[in-house]
Amino acid sequence: MAQLLYRIGRFAARRAWLVLSGWILVLALAGGAFLAFGGTLAQSFSIPGTETERVNDRLADALPDLTGATASVVFSAEDGSLDAGQEARIAEVMDEVAEVEGVAGVVDPFATETQRTEQAAQLDAGRAQLDAGREQLDAAQAQLDAGQAQLDAAIAQAQAAGVAEQAAAQFAAQQAQLDAGRAEIAQNRATLDEQSAALSDGAALLDAAAEIRTVSADGGTAIGTIMFDDDMFTLAPEVKSEVAALLDDAGIPGVTLDYSSTITSTVEGLIGPGEIVGVLIAALVLLLMMRALLPAVTPLISSVIGVGVGVAGSLAFSDVVDMASVTPVLGVMLGLAVGIDYSLFILNRHRKQVLAGMDLQESIGLANGTAGNAVVFAGSTVIVALVALLVTGIPFLGVMGIVGAACVLIAVLVSITVTPALLGLMKVRVLRRGLRDRIGHPDHAPAEIHPMRTGRTLGAAALAIIALLVIAIPALSMRLGLPDGSSEATDTTQYQAYKTVTEQFGPGQNGPILVVAEMPQPVSEDERVRTQVDVVEQLMAQDGVVAVAPAAVSEDGAVFAFQVLPEDGPSSAGTEALVHELRALSPLNGEIELGVAGQASGNIDVSEKLADALPIYLVVVVGLSLIIMVVVFRSLLVPVIATAGYVLSLFAALGAVTAIYQWGWLADVFGVHDPGPVLSFAPIIIMGVLFGLAMDYQLFLVSGMREAYVHGMSARRSVVAGLRNGRAVVTAAAIIMAAVFGGFVFSHLGMVRPLGFGLAIGVLFDAFVVRMVIVPALMHLFGDKAWWLPRWLDRIIPDVDVEGAALERAHPVPHSEPVLGSGVR
Structure with a gap:
């Protein structure tokens, strides 16, 4: 040599x-x-053979819409809360981003909050209708009871007068009417009970997801979500650049706009x-x-x-x-x-x-x-x-x-x-x-x-x-972990987005956990909400869980996905412990297999x-x-x-x-x-x-x-x-x-x-x-x-x-x- x-x-x-x-x-x-x-x-990392990868592979088959990369866009009012004009402009910006080739869809934060408000209003209206229906049934029941009492008194009088046999047909017809009325009331009451149970399930899901918000309580900050067709490793830089350019050029007066590292992960x-x-x-x-x-x-x-x-x-x-x-x-x-x-x-x-x-x-x-x-x-x-x-x-x-x-x-x-x-x-x-x-x-x-x-x-x-x-x-x-937005330079948009979300929505909003439940057999459409409520209640019972919301259900009803909002950030020891606790729940009820995915889970x-x-x-x-x-x-x-x-x-x-x-x-x-x-x-x-x-x-x-x-x-x-x-x-x-x-x-x-x-x-x-x-x-x-x-x-x-x-x-x-x-x- x-x-x-x-x-x-x-x-x-x-x-x-x-x-x-x-x-x-x-x-x-x-x-x-x-x-x-x-x-x-890519800014994210994956390793074949991990539990997160197994769950992601299952999602790719059952719920492919959940496997693409996602990015958050944080809109913050520079003074006070976001007004109607700013909200409209934000919606326009999100619609423009949705038109970019490679973007699967977007979530308008205000439309989401409006939908949540409408759902709450519908629940309240449904409860009012149920209460009114129960009152009507109670009144009808009272009338039937009064009619029954009158009929019983008439029969007694007829028997005392010795003419009961002659009036028997008339009494039988009246009793049949009363029995039919009771049956109808029982059926209506059963219907109301079913509706009440459905409303209770809906209310339970809405309450469990109450802390998963897209607009802050003071109305000054909103989080928009961008879903991409490809995952982090295959997401083309041209797509990210085009999205970033649209957001950078948005220029909404009185609004500061920051976005997560999904859009910024380049060689810059x-x-x-x-x-x-x-x-x-x-x-x-x-x-x-x-x-x-x-x-x-x-x-x-x-x-x-x-x-x-x-x-x-x-x-x-x-x-x-x-x-x-x-x-x-x-x-x-x-x-x-x-x-x-x-x-x-x-x-x-x-x-x-x-x-x-x-x-x-x-x-x-x-x-x-x-x-x-x-x-x-x-x-x-x-x-x-x-x-x-x-x-x-x-x-x-x-x-x-x-x-x-x-x-x-x-x-x-x-x-x-x-x-x-x-x-x-x-x-x-x-x-x-x-x-x-x-x-x-x-x-x-x-x-x-x-x-x-x-x-x-x-x-x-x-x-x-x-x-x-x-x-x-x-x-x-030494504790090992992968970086989140908090480790970025303080003058970067991803750091500002991370800190704003932490302050306005809580640290867990920066790294929600995706829980996937595989049923032992497909669940019919009538039973899916009830099944979701059952899983959500058990997930909410875990320490460190702030909120849970159903994310999607496969077409055959065999796979359910849930978004879990942890109390701590994605790189915290608390979230790491929570991921292990959620996995330890499987099999839920002895038959439902649980899997955990998402950024926090993958990093762990x-x-x-x-x-x-x-x-x-x-x-x-x-x-x-x-x-x-x-x-x-x-x-x-x-x-x-x-x-x-x-x-x-x-x-x-x-x-x-x-x-x-x-x-x-x-x-x-x-x-x-x-x-x-x-x-x-x-x-x-x-x-x-x-x-x-x-x-x-x-x-x-x-x-x-x-x-x-x-x-x-x-x-x-x-x-x-x-x-x-x-x-x-x-x-x-x-x-x-x-x-x-x-x-x-x-x-x-x-x-x-x-x-x-x-x-x-x-x-x-x-x-x-x-x-x-x-x-x-x-x-x-x-x-x-x-x-x-x-x-x-x-x-x-x-x-x-x-x-x-x-x-x-x-x-x-x-x-x-x-x-x-x-x-x-």
Whole structure:
């Protein structure tokens, strides 16, 4: 591999414009493919095999109208309540939205409230009619009773007078009339009883749904609903854009209009001010390190090309692959961070060699074959960690892993081709002007290396371990969930819609639960209302339920759907408990199978599935770590130290994420206005990415220790030698990576912020605490034992020349000792 990279580096340096033109063409093709074939990005997440998915599949068969995506539109009066003119204009806007192709229908909030009022009035009128009917029947009954009394008296008189037989026919006719009257009254009373029962059922349903409102009690806020033909993953961006444009242009005087994230889930906000600041910080670090403009911008140019190709190319497949809106953001984060770092490693090695007097073309090839070889290996560990997300069996997470891995792969390819090309164009300007006069001069003798002081070193390590363990404590109470509107930026329409609904209608209105009841046999039309009342009453009896309303009944009467309004918001612990309680009710009455679906239910299922996948993925990552480190460092103890350090930095990062985003610590600093559960897939993404980066830093630091050790230096002195020779470039790389990741902490996309923070703080913990304090201390403590490997294992492990030592021996650098580690002297 080193020889191949050497040749690639020399070719790229000689044919720089050809290489750069080729990548620009690839970038243009990727961008064109995205524009031509790119599809929609979903804000929601689904996992096959969950209870919510099972219920959704049943709904797709029985009640397909309930399976499409829905969006809420919130109309708020700027002063007072909505007047008649504003209501009419709102109705017109909703009608215009209904005409958009792809919109299945809309719900006019005022028409709904009018219908509710009319239903209440009809119930009142029906009760009045029933009362009047009962009064009439009671009066008729009284007349019959009086007639019966008169008839009985007449019969008695006739019997006393001895003429009963002669009047028997007349008495029988009169008795028959009275009996017929009684029968008619009984029938009418039965009819009234049936009507009364129906009215009672209707009243019960209306009362149970009383808190599911579309207009607030003060008349100042109204919620309109838009139903789409397609679900969240297949809803075309053109449909969302057209709907959003109509709503944005509504311009209703005196009315503020906001809408939910269903309409706003696009790639807007992929790169915002925070991300740009992160890149600027990275540029500043490069400038301070290089002290020259051209070499400082080289890693930035490489990373931008890599990100453009990787992200645009990935988005080109979004029309055929279900892709979440956060997926390309992960690609941007990784592409920028590793693209800058990998290019920096090659650039730094080349600068050292040129300063030592090596021929420019030769130096570029050697830097690409040595540091570039390490870059390929480092990138491979990140790629393997991301592709390993497929073992979780969670489709959207697997897609995220593949996209992230593709972006890292592109970053590696760009680093080993574009970087040499740019170096070939720069020639000696790769060094600042003050250093060019010193090219070829023998370096000063390196300072004598002394082992670290054992007591001070172990004390610092112990303090570092204790600090990371303390920081990790909040992770013990970490609760996973998917974001709702409250996690969005405060100036976004989806946040404003969420908060307005919470204030005016209650938090549960933002995440109603859909309960599906499957009957043991179809229910006739006459019995459906009674069946609904029976189910509604049992649902209302559950703690945390505010309201229940029938949503739909299948044509055959076998499937009933109900909308349940929880007391708390969709991401709350109360709603999570309620979903489990509702599922525990099944079978209702011993025969009715209950299923729970809806946004809140789906988010809970996804979060629980992800939580279950965490231990499996951690075992896979730890196993990979141990295998990779054993092969690279030919040691048993070094991989254990490296892996334990990774686990420590991982849990410290998760603890910090929990403290800030769930507990609300330092909320103002990080813009956490509404603390809630930790993004459900953040831990597993942080786990995978941090693993790859931790192995990078382990490689660039500890490989220098091993190189010094195998060249005869004592174990403890080799620790200092490796640390001294690798810490400068690792420090710069870690700061750059943390800056890039940290820029996403203030992203406009709510889901991205905890990811950016977790990766940034994880990189800082791992690079500066684990790799530069704990690992050297433990390596110092164990001494020669750190490099022990059984002979039988040594024979079967392949010899992986990660640093290209053989290539370096064939192309020695003038005035240099053997290069240690990552190519940094």
